[in-house]
Amino acid sequence: MFMNALGASWQTLLLVAIATIGIYVALIVFSRLAGLRSFSEMTNFDMAATVAFGSIMATTAVTTSTSLLSGAVGLAVLFAIQWLLAQVRRIRGADRVVDSGPLLLMKGGRFIPEHLAMAQVTQNDLRGKLREAGVTRYDQVGAVVMEATGVVSVLVHGPDDLPMEPDLFSSIRGREQLFPDHEFTG
Secondary structure (H helix, E strand, O other): HHHHOOOOHHHHHHHHHHHHHHHHHHHHHHHHHHHHHOOOOHHHHHHHHHHHHHHHHHHHHHHOOOOHHHHHHHHHHHHHHHHHHHHHOOOOOOHHHHHOOOOEEEOOOEHHHHHHHHOOOOOHHHHHHHHHHHOOHHEEEEEEEEEEOOHHHEEEEEOOOOOOOHHHOOOEEOOOHHHOOOOOOO
């Protein structure tokens, strides 16, 4: 009677415990097979996959309508998709179809309005990111990049700092604005 008042029987709770352990073991096994890249958040697809992993695990663990086998198959398919996308990213040119790629939002202390529009970021959004990075003056900004994950990287510099290394910007759309005299390959 006590368990019914809580909304679950001992049998249901036992099934939840077994499913939770089982799906957790499946996650460990699949992540060991697929490697650490499975949980990285290098692209927007990686972020979506990480959320999906959690959703599959939670659904399998706490609902009796999703079997442990169904959850394990769901995880396996998601890991397989992640692996396949990792292989596609290795193909030159195909990575641009799969990933949106990083985008230069500021060159020095100047906003790049057309890139802000592409990224759907306002100048006020960016000012907030500058403050988070400890920027108190626009002349401290070397560059601001919207990474493929959606994270904003604020690169600051001081008056005596060395110039930025062009190679670090080779995959960024708008890089030629930072390095007009540098010829990028690839």
